[in-house]
Amino acid sequence: MRPRPRIGITGPDRGGLAAWIMTARAIRRAGGRPVRITPARHPPRGRLDGLVIGGGADVDPGLYGQDPLHLMREIDASEPATGQRLLAYMLYPLLWLLRRLLRTKHHGGDRARDLLETELIRRALADGLPVLGICRGMQLLNVVQGGSLHQDLEGFYREIPRVRSILPRKMVTLAPGSRLAALTGPAPLAVNALHHQAVDRPGRGLHAVAREPSGLVQAIEASGPRFVLGVQWHPEYLPQKVRHQRLFRGLVRAAGGG
Template identity: 70%
Template sequence: MGVTGPDRGGVAAWIMTWWAIRWAGGKAVHITPGRPRSLQELDGLVVGGGADVDPGLYGQDPLSLIREIDATETGWRQRILGFVLYPLLWLLRRVLYTKLHGGDADRDRLEQALIREALDRGLPILGICRGMQLLNVVCGGTLHQNLEGFYREHPQVRSILPRKVVTLTEGSRIAALTGTNPLPVNALHNQAVAELGQDLVVAAREASGVVQAIESRNAPLILGVQWHPEYLPQKARHRRLFQGLVDSSRDLSVRARSQ
């Protein structure tokens, strides 16, 4: 099972994803721009979270920091603090988390190629946060770069803890894996799915209307979730996403050997 990530940072996500796949009975192989790998010898793909997807990939211009502050902070005091505080926070995040500002072009190219290869070969895919967004873009969809407008009535939650609740689409494949009851999830994202890509459908939303999961109804299992299930290993419903992926990969391998 291939698991993508950045060259710098992403260690915690890789370790937790490796553990989740191992727990489900699979074997994870780390893939980064500096250590690329074909899927020829692998039977599934996890596209991990990280830096925002380059807006140029879906035909939009990047939102500048000034425009984001203008859109987010409406009061003059908040705007003044924003122009001072947000650049400092951005610098702190870059130093501590080694996340590339403005995206990761090398990773974008690698993961686009891997997603296309997985789709062409009919391999199971799980996109996590950024991975879900890139899956949608590769399939021809678009993203919301800024979610501020969605949270006027419903507070925006940003936490590694499962403090947000999403509603699963009845009859969806993800609901079949996790159960149909509303699902508590974490939230670490800045962007979200706007227009759906080809052959993709909404599998979950939050109360604000933001898409929280997408999937293909075609075989094999192709899922994208906006949250980070790898950070919730103690939650059986989230572990079932990895179990479903590993089971789908195993079934594919068995069918291939029998032919």
Template identity: 55%
Template sequence: MAKRPVVAVTGPDRGGWVAWAFTALAVWRAGGRPLRIRPGRSRIRNDRLPGIDALVLGGGADVDPGRYGQNPVRLRKELAAEKRHPGHFLIGLILFPFIHILRKLFSLAGSPGPDPKRDALEERFINHALNEHLPVLGICRGMQFLNVRFGGTLHQDLSVLEEERPNLRTLLPRKPVTLLPGSLLHTVFQKDETRVNALHHQAVDRLGEGFRVTARERGGVVQALEHSAAYWLVGVQWHPEFLPHKRRQQALFRALVRAAQEKSPFRK
């Protein structure tokens, strides 16, 4: 009987345990064996990467804006904009404590600023996956980092996009997104539209080389990417790991594991 394919799951050194637990559960349910990878515990020995069969880039701290030629944006634009809209400002003021607690509980924000060590680690693993033609799934920050790795840029402050005001933050699948017909995601979900959760404050701006947008929300913000040249390279802006009760979200992890199984016989 073939062994379960090893799926490396990246995350921060501090926090991230809830996201790891949910992702590990999704990978195991899909038939894979999850392996936690962090900057301080990368399992890299003598400049050699561990034997992995697939890669999941998890959520967390913002990608260093210096990687795509920008300086950090101070999020004062949102406050200035909301002052011109008293209703939006009041709603934001009321919901801020709950959103803050939610993000802390699920360790989505990671450290207060960029995490250069994690950026460097994930770039190394992406390069390894590309060289070995391994399937890769980027989740939230993971999708954003993939886009930056291929020369793309990000919107650092999503609130400045009129389409996203007020920006919906929810763990529940409430945000509708449209899937591109013929894309891998469309094949996995077997439908033209689906609802996803929303826990991000940044988004893809200019596409990285080789990527195409395969899902958008109604305001036009990018919700998924796929690479045209890589073996299996998909990024989603939402968090499918936090929707274990949704069959189509779990199907995304099954597709990842299946791609790993089709790539190699895994040490039978």
């Protein structure tokens, strides 16, 4: 029997447990073997087959500071189908509570994590490993490749309301013919939004493949056959959404040589 691909998942030393739990679950569901990596928990011996550069609470501080009643109103607004809405009533409050309890308390930069993930990204790209960057991970992937970031997004939302929610309440348009569109399907995709920074100029070999109505980049990917993809949203917090889980399946499939 062929062994499951080993997928490294990065995160901070302090906090980040909610993201680790949900991302590891997504990787297992996709057929992979998750391996946790933090500055204090270095990659284990033996080759990794793929890499997830995870998000971080320091990139989106305070975005979960909403009360459960407000969350229920958001569920009603974002999940019109009865079955999805009933599932959301059970799922999202649990995710909200999990994220509140386990979020990182440190809101500043994380130099040790930056150095670790920069080295991991460079090594993965050099070795041809598939890479998935999530939120902060997408931003760091872009920086490693020489791209730039918007340090604060307030200026993008003067006319368009800024959405901050763990629920999929923001619509993004996917570039036709992109790997992202092939994985999730070409139709506009509803995503969540937990960030306050984003990609400005894509780095070397990277292209914007999803944008929100304001024009802000919501996903980047590398050209060619290699799986190098970054998304601004958090697919790990949308386990019931098949289109989002295809990102993890695509990563594990690529890591297994498929």
